[in-house]
Amino acid sequence: MPVAPACPVVPTATEPKRLKKMAYGHKTEHRLRVRAQIVLHAARGRSNARIAHETGLHLDTVRAWRGRFAHGGLPAASASSRRCAVGRSSGAWSARSCVAWASVSGLRDTEVTSSELSRDR
Template identity: 40%
Template sequence: MTRAAAPLMLEPGQRELLESLAKSRTAEHRLVQRARVLLHAADGMANAEIGALAGVTRMTVRAWRSEFAERGLADL
């Protein structure tokens, strides 16, 4: 079993925005994918598991988690 990273901490309102993006049929695919990754990270799922579900590498998940920790949703 893969050890999970600490759950990503979301500010009030961020989960709702990420959920909306994750369900979007009109947003750019990469944006939808990133929103799903961040939601899984907030739920405490391991980076390797998130990557497998999202179709990205574990390193990409780590990078997106780091970017979110530094800048929040500003890049979205």
């Protein structure tokens, strides 16, 4: 069975700075840091297997986050929905993660409303 090629990751002009801030910031939540590191490695042209080996993550985790970023960029991960546009109920983010991602992504506070956040509790 042939292996599907990895999704190409091409960040916009402003995204690398935000991703580096997320990946190396001391106040960034761990899971957001890991996601940013995956995207930065992918943007450098590394394979999913190499990223998984270097970060100690499962290959499926790397593949999932690389694909999510490739198809929607930072805005797709921090859209104003309960699940932050992850797209699967199994991949739902907590409200705190959504707000953290949105703040690092440079989104306005109004894009994630308090009524949406209260539904998660």
